[in-house]
Amino acid sequence: MNLNEIYTEIIAEHSTSSRNRHPLEEASIKLEGKNPSCGDEIVLELLIKEERIEDAAFTGSGCAISQASTSMMIDLIKGKTVMEARQLAELFSAMIHKRVSDESQLAPLEEAAALQNISNLPARVKCAVMPWRTLEAATEKQPLE
Amino acid sequence: MNLNEIYTEIIAEHSTSSRNRHPLEEASIKLEGKNPSCGDEIVLELLIKEERIEDAAFTGSGCAISQASTSMMIDLIKGKTVMEARQLAELFSAMIHKRVSDESQLAPLEEAAALQNISNLPARVKCAVMPWRTLEAATEKQPLE
Amino acid sequence: MQRNYAEDFPILKNSTSNGKRLVYLDNAATTQKPASVINAIRDYYESSNANPHRGAYPLSERATELYEGARQRVADFLNAAGPDEILFTKGTTEALNFVASSFAMDIVNEGDEILISIAEHHSNLIPWQMVAKAKGASLKYLYTDAKGELTEEELDAKISPRTKIIAVAHVSNVLGIVNPIEKIVGRARQVGAAVVLDIAQSLPHMKVDLQALDVDFAAFSGHKLYAPMGIGVLYGKRQHLSKMRPMLYGGGMVEDVSQQEAVFLEAPYTFEGGTQNVEGAVGLHAAIDYLMGIGYDEIKGIEDELSLYVVEGLLNNPHVILYGNSHPHNRTGILSFNIEGVHPHDVSTILAADGVAIRSGHHCAHPLMRHLGVNATCRASLSFYNTKEDIDIFIESISKVRRWLRLESK
Amino acid sequence: MQRNYAEDFPILKNSTSNGKRLVYLDNAATTQKPASVINAIRDYYESSNANPHRGAYPLSERATELYEGARQRVADFLNAAGPDEILFTKGTTEALNFVASSFAMDIVNEGDEILISIAEHHSNLIPWQMVAKAKGASLKYLYTDAKGELTEEELDAKISPRTKIIAVAHVSNVLGIVNPIEKIVGRARQVGAAVVLDIAQSLPHMKVDLQALDVDFAAFSGHKLYAPMGIGVLYGKRQHLSKMRPMLYGGGMVEDVSQQEAVFLEAPYTFEGGTQNVEGAVGLHAAIDYLMGIGYDEIKGIEDELSLYVVEGLLNNPHVILYGNSHPHNRTGILSFNIEGVHPHDVSTILAADGVAIRSGHHCAHPLMRHLGVNATCRASLSFYNTKEDIDIFIESISKVRRWLRLESK
Numbered sequence A, B: 001m002n003l004n005e006i007y008t009e010i011i012a013e014h015s016t017s018s019r020n021r022h023p024l025e026e027a028s029i030k031l032e033g034k035n036p037s038c039g040d041e042i043v044l045e046l047l048i049k050e051e052r053i054e055d056a057a058f059t060g061s062g063c064a065i066s067q068a069s070t071s072m073m074i075d076l077i078k079g080k081t082v083m084e085a086r087q088l089a090e091l092f093s094a095m096i097h098k099r100v101s102d103e104s105q106l107a108p109l110e111e112a113a114a115l116q117n118i119s120n121l122p123a124r125v126k127c128a129v130m131p132w133r134t135l136e137a138a139t140e141k142q143p144l145e
Numbered sequence C, D: 001m002q003r004n005y006a007e008d009f010p011i012l013k014n015s016t017s018n019g020k021r022l023v024y025l026d027n028a029a030t031t032q033k034p035a036s037v038i039n040a041i042r043d044y045y046e047s048s049n050a051n052p053h054r055g056a057y058p059l060s061e062r063a064t065e066l067y068e069g070a071r072q073r074v075a076d077f078l079n080a081a082g083p084d085e086i087l088f089t090k091g092t093t094e095a096l097n098f099v100a101s102s103f104a105m106d107i108v109n110e111g112d113e114i115l116i117s118i119a120e121h122h123s124n125l126i127p128w129q130m131v132a133k134a135k136g137a138s139l140k141y142l143y144t145d146a147k148g149e150l151t152e153e154e155l156d157a158k159i160s161p162r163t164k165i166i167a168v169a170h171v172s173n174v175l176g177i178v179n180p181i182e183k184i185v186g187r188a189r190q191v192g193a194a195v196v197l198d199i200a201q202s203l204p205h206m207k208v209d210l211q212a213l214d215v216d217f218a219a220f221s222g223h224k225l226y227a228p229m230g231i232g233v234l235y236g237k238r239q240h241l242s243k244m245r246p247m248l249y250g251g252g253m254v255e256d257v258s259q260q261e262a263v264f265l266e267a268p269y270t271f272e273g274g275t276q277n278v279e280g281a282v283g284l285h286a287a288i289d290y291l292m293g294i295g296y297d298e299i300k301g302i303e304d305e306l307s308l309y310v311v312e313g314l315l316n317n318p319h320v321i322l323y324g325n326s327h328p329h330n331r332t333g334i335l336s337f338n339i340e341g342v343h344p345h346d347v348s349t350i351l352a353a354d355g356v357a358i359r360s361g362h363h364c365a366h367p368l369m370r371h372l373g374v375n376a377t378c379r380a381s382l383s384f385y386n387t388k389e390d391i392d393i394f395i396e397s398i399s400k401v402r403r404w405l406r407l408e409s410k
């Protein structure tokens, strides 16, 4: 394990960045996600209009990996359709569980692909995955009007 | 372990002998003894008069060791006082648990000293001891008039 | 030529018993361990030991992988629907007690019936007495016939719409008889009863496919399957496990704990409170790998042949009384017998002098002893590591027993 | 010169972690095993393995002697009144659950109080929640002060005539604080409460004399005492054990069983249903022998010195927040801390890259975490086999954490 591949600039930056870290007043969905064994906790808020994620933000606390993963996810899904966002969550999960490792296939994840190396740290996989699972849960019953 | 020292003539003889194996009509005390884990079971009957064991007999079934030990014990205690019988039980127990091994000290046990080698068979010690424990229990509350 | 599997077992190669070669015929009590299992334990402690599930460092990750890998191996081995149906326990006894206290106590009501066989081991018997008493239910018995078998008539007579639980051994630890599980499960399904299967004595000798058998619970002990002591398995169908209360409350099985409340994890973790026995799981994994390297066909082939050979030897002795079936069809290599006029404990002491280890007593099956009309029996139980030479020594030793007790002229 | 005890532990000599020497500082979670314990396990399986208590052949007699010899060794080690007060369990969690379900459930009534400390491990906490709920009793908490200690005022305020049970850890697994057991027992005696002592974290580091402490029950796990996994001990005073219901129903704990009734043996056998873990008992015996060969004076001497050295190193770092006492008086070598601005899980991942194994999380003590006002902490826990070099590597690694997270300029 090489820490340079885990605690990269971009992950460190996202983990403390305040850009996406705030409540979302007009949110249409709000869901809590947590890793009870770690104490990671986020509240994910989404503003969905006509099957599209118009805005997204989060509050909460946790380890650098979970916070960076949440922030990167929000950057990525803003403006995407619910369907696209769920497909990205699917892809992220495939990456972190080592089912997909090909760089070109991971391109749609953009910056979030920086979390690929977490797949080598079994104890931290759940930190990276948590926000994406929360996204999936939040959009599961989303009526696709 | 040498079986010659365990299944001796005298033990084999006592284990099947019918001399002491019968009910005792005038018994003043009757007590059941058993080794639940083996299925050894005897009923020891004693006729005690003025602190003296006038007669004794047993019924029951079990392994050769337990049956021989019972029969030898009865031969030995007949005619002895209750106190003497209890002292012999004490001595027998000391022999079987290897606290006394000196031959001259074991002389009062007479034929029952033939069971000394059972002390080398931890799994069978309880078979040899069972009748003696029953004797102790039977005479425990015996009023020494 | 057939391989001599005793070579794989250090204790069989090196140990003597009373100065003689050890002839170990008490395999139903516990089995010896192959070098591969002993080495797996050592390797675990020399390279991977840590508390699993809790640490974010490589050693703990490795311990977790080994532990969960063993769970997956057991699930595959038994053909469970998934690893979440496999709980590690310390043995069959703990597993069966847990089913009784956490499953049965919730579904059995006054007037219901719990049905077990008269041949059950105390571990699959006393827990049911307790449930029956606590719930005002009745504990009924399936009786074995003269050959030690459970007949269809007996099943028909005893399984009723009031039956809530049927708990039976796959193979009897006294008679070696294989019970008709398919028939029992078939009838159980008709009346809506749950089936609890004790596979402690079957799994070491035959393939057990739990999905094919369609039982609700199954339990076995590692130490009877060439694995270390202190580890066992409870299999439970997901639909049941998801409703059951935890077994032990403590670390590793909770999601959140406040001063007055606790929220528990899901199966299998909710049932594994406290630090788990990774060593035992690793040893069990190694034992299953070892056995599957040999294969059940080979195991059964060897054991059936030996079993026939023992029966032949025993029946050649006019003073031997054999209990249960005498042919290996429908029976594993467990043989219960007595010698006329001799108490079983004397038999085992006399055999021990020749280096032969057999069991004598009630084999934790008092009710069966009474049903057979005996106080105790001798039991020889085989493994594929036994040899014809072992059996020759055993039979020869048996032939001397009555002479030692002066019941025959020399 | 002081001996380097790491030499006795194969995993510490041979293992690397991420290519670096393993610096194992998670001893409160589980300890590594000395070669003498690993060899004792191997020797047991290679020369003495059998089902104890049941066989009349030498191998089984030997297994029985080893098992009962281990019980006697534990009784002497803890200064119990006799071996019949020592029950083998699979660990602390099983032992404490058993006291809760088999002792407490019988003596606690509606309106009674059960008192535990806020620093208890979940294993000594959730079982008491269950008893309190089942019985309509109330579960009260002793709160620790700013130093992590239980003050006399707190004891006076909480121990009342309604207190039936006081269950506390001898040493906290998060703060390492040694609780004032003499004072607690003194007050418990005045109000007639029973004291249950969790010695899982004290016994590895200090002499525990149970008759001198005069507690009613005590429990520990072998795996935290350099012994194998899967074995633990419950100590109980004779007067209590003689009245308690069995733990598991099955083989080995009965005198007689009929179809509807069972008669049980006396303590300790009535509490040990099922085949017992002889390997675990043998390993525990070897571990106690190993520890006593070193002696508690030496162990405490080394661990206190290392502990001071760690504290010094940690406090030199302005971003470290240390919880509980900072001097080793009244504390074993367990150190909980946080690094400003960094989540504990990131700390342990970063340390793992340097081969350092520490624990991060809630340490199975959620209520204490809330009491301390944190989500989680980092915990380094020492053993006498650690060295100053281990600590140097640990402290150096700690100093790099904030830089990795870009919280400091390089």
Ligand SMILES: Cc1ncc(COP(=O)(O)O)c(C=O)c1O
Pocket: C250, C251, C273, C274, C275, C276, D028, D029, D091, D092, D093, D094, D121, D123, D124, D169, D171, D172, D173, D198, D200, D201, D221, D364
């Ligand atoms: C103080 C304390 N009590 C109880 C336990 C539970 O022990 P185990 O998990 O071995 O059952 C632990 C450790 O996990 C502990 O540190």
Ligand SMILES: Cc1ncc(COP(=O)(O)O)c(C=O)c1O
Pocket: C028, C029, C091, C092, C093, C094, C121, C123, C124, C169, C171, C172, C173, C198, C200, C201, C221, C364, D250, D251, D273, D274, D275, D276
């Ligand atoms: C059929 C059967 N069931 C249950 C048990 C109990 O297993 P354990 O003692 O390993 O818990 C045994 C063996 O002792 C057995 O043979």
